[in-house]
Amino acid sequence: MDCIFCKIAAHEVSSDIVAEDEAAMVFKDIHPKAETHWLIVPKKHIHSVLSVESDDWPLVTSLIKKAAETARDQNINGYKLVFNVGREGGQMVDHIHLHLLAGKKIELP
Numbered sequence: 001m002d003c004i005f006c007k008i009a010a011h012e013v014s015s016d017i018v019a020e021d022e023a024a025m026v027f028k029d030i031h032p033k034a035e036t037h038w039l040i041v042p043k044k045h046i047h048s049v050l051s052v053e054s055d056d057w058p059l060v061t062s063l064i065k066k067a068a069e070t071a072r073d074q075n076i077n078g079y080k081l082v083f084n085v086g087r088e089g090g091q092m093v094d095h096i097h098l099h100l101l102a103g104k105k106i107e108l109p
Contacts, residue, residue, distance in 0.1 A: 005095035035103025
């Protein structure tokens with residue numbers, strides 16, 4: 001598979017990792033839209049919110065928990081969480097991911 005997020009999750013491509021567990025990674029976006037702009041990505045490849053199977057919803061919802069835990073661990077108290085869905089919704093990488101944006105300047109991705 002030629003998915004950049006799968007390669008990052010497998011540590012085949014380097015990234016500025018903020019947090020990681022067995023199911024997901026949090027890493028800095030290479031094109032930040034805010035002072036803090038992280039991507040929360042499941043290690044399992046799921047194309048988009050549109051393609052989530054019923055068995056994968058717990059994994060997808062765990063991304064929100066991972067974002068909240070990581071923000072708390074990094075002393076970030078206010079932030080936005082955004083899923084972009086499909087090209088028309090701004091999704092540029094075909095691997096589901098959650099954006100966490102914080103800081104003074106926040107542009108929605």
